[in-house]
Amino acid sequence: MMPDLxxxxxAVLASYGASLALLAAVVGLTVWQGKRVKxxxxxxxxxxxxxxx
Numbered sequence: 001m002m003p004d005l006x007x008x009x010x011a012v013l014a015s016y017g018a019s020l021a022l023l024a025a026v027v028g029l030t031v032w033q034g035k036r037v038k039x040x041x042x043x044x045x046x047x048x049x050x051x052x053x
Contacts (some may be wrong), residue, residue, distance in 0.1 A: 005012050
């Protein structure tokens with residue numbers, strides 16, 4: 001299933017690995033930031049006396 005990459009195998013596979021790692025980092029940071037913003041918004045709304053509905 002894997003094509004023969006010859007002498008470029010390391011460069012190609014390292015590029016795939018780096019791309020996947022960066023993509024995972026971006027997704028992880030986005031989820032983490034979303035949770036932080038949601039918690040801060042919940043705190044602000046609680047101080048203002050608002051409900052979830």
